[in-house]
Amino acid sequence: MISAIVAIDRNGAIGKQGQLLCHLSADLKHFKNTTMGHSIIMGRKTFESFPKGALPGRQNIVITHSHDYCAQGITVAHSIDEALAAATMPGEIFVIGGEQIYRATFPLVTTIHLTVIDHEFDNADAHFPRIDLRSWKITEQEEHPADDHNPYPYTFMTLKRKKTPSKQLQL
Numbered sequence: 001m002i003s004a005i006v007a008i009d010r011n012g013a014i015g016k017q018g019q020l021l022c023h024l025s026a027d028l029k030h031f032k033n034t035t036m037g038h039s040i041i042m043g044r045k046t047f048e049s050f051p052k053g054a055l056p057g058r059q060n061i062v063i064t065h066s067h068d069y070c071a072q073g074i075t076v077a078h079s080i081d082e083a084l085a086a087a088t089m090p091g092e093i094f095v096i097g098g099e100q101i102y103r104a105t106f107p108l109v110t111t112i113h114l115t116v117i118d119h120e121f122d123n124a125d126a127h128f129p130r131i132d133l134r135s136w137k138i139t140e141q142e143e144h145p146a147d148d149h150n151p152y153p154y155t156f157m158t159l160k161r162k163k164t165p166s167k168q169l170q171l
């Protein structure tokens with residue numbers, strides 16, 4: 001099962017100048033709890049935005065065109081297919097961004113772990129693909145107000161891709 005996990009603002013924005021839009025402590029915990037013990041797939045730019053390198057307890061698969069790219073604690077892949085084939089940890093495979101990798105994997109993704117930040121950020125330059133709710137079913141939704149550690153209200157949601165009905169056998 002291939003899942004995307006992402007935090008978007010009201011406009012579907014995900015990043016600005018190579019960084020996240022804001023620091024939401026609860027979302028970082030949610031991300032950690034959800035992805036722990038799984039393979040996570042990311043673009044080279046997202047990997048390089050991590051302050052401490054590879055995320056512990058997960059298989060970090062980094063996609064780049066470069067054939068001499070290496071960093072501690074990562075598996076390097078040179079295409080989406082190679083990244084998916086390299087995933088060895090059990091259960092869901094998580095696509096964790098950024099924009100290029102979300103767009104390239106979107107047709108393969110069957111679950112989206114979505115955090116919606118109730119704010120519009122100025123000058124965002126990275127976005128998640130548009131989610132057409134006719135094709136997705138919201139299976140979980142949990143709203144939270146802003147607090148001392150989270151400057152904006154936010155909602156955790158799980159979306160599952162609706163199954164397209166298989167063609168009826170014509171006699």
Ligand SMILES: NC(=O)c1ccc[n+]([C@@H]2O[C@H](COP(=O)([O-])OP(=O)(O)OC[C@H]3O[C@@H](n4cnc5c(N)ncnc54)[C@H](OP(=O)(O)O)[C@@H]3O)[C@@H](O)[C@H]2O)c1
Nearest residue numbers: 006007015018019020043044045046064065097098099100
């Ligand atoms: N809000 C969120 O949940 C969230 C999550 C993750 C990231 N982000 C944000 O997203 C932004 C980064 O997104 P981005 O789109 O600029 O970068 P990205 O998707 O993280 O990485 C892009 C890089 O991935 C490699 N790549 C992409 N497609 C490839 C392919 N088919 N084959 C081989 N390599 C491929 C290329 O690396 P090379 O140049 O090395 O070839 C490319 O430059 C940042 O602002 C980040 O903070 C937000």
